Amino acid sequence: xxxxxxxxxxxxxxxxxxxxxxxxxxxxxxxxxxxxxxxxxxxxxxxxxxxxxxxxxxxxxxxxxxxxxxxxxxxxxxxxxxxxxxxxxxxxxxxxxxxxxxxxxxxxxxxxxxxxxxxxxxxxxxxxxxxxxxxxxxxxxxxxxxxxxxxxxxxxxxxxxxxxxxxxxxxxxxxxxxxxxxxxxxxxxxxxxxxxxxxxxxxxxxxxxxxxxxxxxxxxxxxxxxxxxxxxxxxxxxxxxxxxxxxxxxxxxxxxxxxxxxxxxxxxxxxxxxxxxxxxxxxxxxxxxxxxxxxxxxxxxxxxxxxxxxx
Numbered sequence: 001x002x003x004x005x006x007x008x009x010x011x012x013x014x015x016x017x018x019x020x021x022x023x024x025x026x027x028x029x030x031x032x033x034x035x036x037x038x039x040x041x042x043x044x045x046x047x048x049x050x051x052x053x054x055x056x057x058x059x060x061x062x063x064x065x066x067x068x069x070x071x072x073x074x075x076x077x078x079x080x081x082x083x084x085x086x087x088x089x090x091x092x093x094x095x096x097x098x099x100x101x102x103x104x105x106x107x108x109x110x111x112x113x114x115x116x117x118x119x120x121x122x123x124x125x126x127x128x129x130x131x132x133x134x135x136x137x138x139x140x141x142x143x144x145x146x147x148x149x150x151x152x153x154x155x156x157x158x159x160x161x162x163x164x165x166x167x168x169x170x171x172x173x174x175x176x177x178x179x180x181x182x183x184x185x186x187x188x189x190x191x192x193x194x195x196x197x198x199x200x201x202x203x204x205x206x207x208x209x210x211x212x213x214x215x216x217x218x219x220x221x222x223x224x225x226x227x228x229x230x231x232x233x234x235x236x237x238x239x240x241x242x243x244x245x246x247x248x249x250x251x252x253x254x255x256x257x258x259x260x261x262x263x264x265x266x267x268x269x270x271x272x273x274x275x276x277x278x279x280x281x282x283x284x285x286x287x288x289x290x291x292x293x294x295x296x297x298x299x300x301x302x303x304x305x306x307x308x309x310x311x
Contacts, residue, residue, distance in 0.1 A: 003036060005103040005308055008093035009300070011041030012108030014067070015074055015082040016285025017295035019049035022108050024297035026060045031301055035308045038102065041089045042067040048075065053293035065092055075291040083114030087122065094132040097276045104277035104307040106300060109285040123161045125280050126271045133274045138175070141182050141273040143246070144255055144282060145306055146263035153239065153262070154246040155255035156183045156272065167251055171202065171210060176218035176248075182273040183246050184227050190306075198244040199231030200254055206232035215250075265296065268303035279303040 009026060012018025019041060026037040039046065043057075043064040050057055052075070067085035074082070093105040107125060115122045122128060126140030143156040158179045159167040180197060187195035199219060202210040215232045222229045230241065235254040238247050249255040259267045259282060267282030281299040289295060 003032070003034060005035045006101065007031075007035040007037050007304055007308055008063075008096055008102040008105045009037050009039045009304075010086075010089035010093040010105060010107040011039060011046065012089070013082045013086045013111040013114055013285045014042055014045035014049075015077050015079060015114070016109060016111055016287050016290045018086070018108030018110070018285060019046050020053050020055075020290070020293070020295045021281075021297040021300045022046075023050060023053075023055050023057070023060060024295070025106075025300035025304060027055070028297065028301050031304050034305065035103070037061065037304070038063055040093050041065055042073075042085060044068060044070075045073050045085070048073055049291060052291040063092070065089060076287050078111060078114045078117060078287070080114060080118035082111065083116070083118035083120060086110040087115065087120060087128070090125070090128065091132055094129055094276055094278065097278070098133060104304075105279070106303045106307065107278070107280040108300065109281055109283060111285045111287065125269065125278065126160065126273075129271045129274050129276055129278045133276055135274060139178075139273045140271050141179055143183065143186065143270045143272050144259045144267050145270050145279075146259055146267040146282070147302075148262045151242065153259075154183075154187075154270075155259060156246060156248045157252060157255050158248065158250045160252050164251065168202070168210070171214055171250055173214045173218045173221070176215055176250075177221050178273075179248055180218065180222045180227060180229060181225070183248060184222075186270070186272040187245050192245045194228060195245045196228045196230070196243060198233055198238055198241040198247050199229055200235040200238050200247070200249045201232035202250045204236075205234040210250075266299050266302060268299060268306055270303075270306065277307050279307055
């Protein structure tokens with residue numbers, strides 16, 4: 001069967017391992033069996049990483065963004081130029097997906113310090129993807145995906161990169177319900193005909209004012225919409241509901257602690273709630289090993305297979 005789906009791979013921070021794992025993922029036989037990868041970034045930076053890691057661009061489709069001038073690439077270092085380049089690659093890939101040029105987008109890791117140094121306001125890929133698609137930033141929702149103990153675990157977040165105090169103000173019945181609807185729709189697109197979703201509380205053992213005023217009414221509304229939801233459940237025992245297809249948590253650490261403990265450097269960070277199939281990887285740019293050929297592309301490969309293989 002001919003493989004026709006084109007997948008954009010945004011190369012992330014050119015000073016980190018992003019270019020290396022992008023090239024390795026593009027050359028991976030598992031990826032080549034299901035899609036036609038297109039690597040998006042600065043060709044000069046890609047060539048530098050390829051030379052350093054013993055790779056070749058010969059059999060890789062590259063969309064050159066010409067982001068760096070001679071001498072600006074500093075492998076292993078933080079630079080504002082690197083930060084702008086990472087976001088430019090992602091934005092070009094997202095625009096291509098919105099135009100129908102790509103079936104999905106996978107982004108290599110960025111470096112938040114480099115983006116801050118560039119003076120760019122950035123609070124994570126979910127809101128970035130939403131803005132690029134012309135949507136309110138809160139429409140972009142993060143769902144971490146990883147395999148553990150023979151099953152696929154998916155954890156979506158109602159709030160993300162904000163202080164706990166601010167998150168408590170952000171959690172509303174409407175926001176919880178919007179997250180549940182986005183998760184239900186995403187699961188159906190990924191092949192779950194009748195998704196079951198377990199929902200955490202905010203407080204220990206899911207016992208408190210927020211559960212009564214905000215989360216329980218959202219669950220009741222979701223059930224009226226025909227969704228199969230269970231909760232609120234204490235976040236410490238949420239993942240013990242092994243029959244569930246996905247989990248919804250209220251706060252960043254309720255999901256990320258589990259993901260980084262159970263699947264270090266393997267989790268894919270899927271953005272749902274927008275028209276673009278978008279995923280980044282759940283690990284950083286690893287500046288300390290950049291340009292050494294040591295970076296493992298497995299998280300990139302798994303992100304691509306989740307999006308294109310509908311696993």
